Amino acid sequence: MEVSLYPGCSLHGLARAYNESIEAVSKTLGVELRELDDWTCCGSSSAHVTSDKLAVALAARNLGIADKVGMDLVVPCAACYQRLKTAEKHLKQGKPVEGLSIKYEGNFHIKPMPDFLWENVGEKALRERVKKSLKALNPVCYYGCLTVRPPKVTDAKNPEDPQGMDNVLRSLEAKVRNWSFKTDCCGGNLALTRPDLHMKLAQRILDMAEEAGADCIAVACPMCHDNLDSKQKEISIEAGKSYNVPIFYFTELMGLAFNDPALETWLGRHTVDPRPLLRQRGLI
């Protein structure tokens, strides 16, 4: 199976572990990810806050490239996904794009990484690759805001209770917990501009994961990962309660189940070290 990939800027920096684990599990699954040639930034939140036209044009440029390739486009980052979907709706209505001449056919689907793995690669292929059952692990799946909201843009089937990541991890036999905080906001870029607010939002998500009986959180977005993983020490000091919750990219857990030799490298990039939990559960 061959698809286009729009990695987004963070996968080459902050979210290197996500990029590496995506590459590794795709290889195991026999999926050829073709990174879009000469892709550029989708504009993220900063563009739509600043100018609607800029936001559409920056994202549309990448859809123009994907359109020429003509294969389905997989997007690992939630913010990139929503910006590309916004531009897709704009282009499909035949509206012009400021500063960019673009001919758009749009005969391809744009998909978040978990949905692609579940719907296109499928349960059978996932189960066949499992070398190590994850049944000792109790994750909750955290989707964040922008792969689901707003549904008129994202085309999410179940925006208040998405299932893609839950399904993928259940097929690896993980004991995925149900909870109601799947799509609550982690604070997004408030992490830089209002760290006080970001820490409150992150703390609430960590608390709810604990209440749901989870021992870790699985995510599918670079910003969600960093916002939940990187400030637990500061949150602990602020709250007077110790937080030490491992935050996994869900593709890292796939790599764990597939017994990928590069797992150590990915986990070494985390702020909260997930290895003690995995050792305790006999998984490494």
Add this chain to the structure above:
Amino acid sequence: MANQKTEECPVIGLQGASCTGRSVSVLNSSFRKQVEEKSGEKVSACYQCEKCTNGCPVEFAMDIAPHKLIYCVQLGLRDEVLNSDTIWVCASCETCTTRCPNGIDIAHIMDSLRQISQSEGIKASQEQVPIFHNAFLSSVRRFGRVHEGEMAAVYTLRSSGLKGLMGMAGMGLDMFRKGKVKILPHRPNKQVKDIFRAAERKG
């Protein structure tokens, strides 16, 4: 003056925004029209059900709750809206937009309000927020892709000065050790630069 008290508006509960006196009796609809035109959203369709506010994750940090902000736009309370914390604290999580029973894209209205406020040169109540967005977009304009390290350094320098930048050094080094910092930026992209130029011309 001792006898000049700021009244609290009984409807929106906002200090100094007296809708019993000046505003409600003579509705100022030009601001509402400006916002509706810019956003393409029908602000007047809001009937104050408060679903947006009830779902908002950062409402606790806002000075005007989202449903009240929409009401302020309906009333034409331009200064209160454009100077509010609310428009800069909003995290763009889009919960309000998703749940509005009248299909109002409230998160998009927040964008339009920020844009109006910036184009009119109003000082943002959370000054660091536009500084962040500018640092992000400058990086994209220069390199085609955002260079996180450079963007974070520029943002920190502009929002908290050299001292802030020094304070960030430890965290930066730690991230570098963990391989989370891309060393070299991407190469400049002509099309991206053209897009920025066009957006600047058309606003």
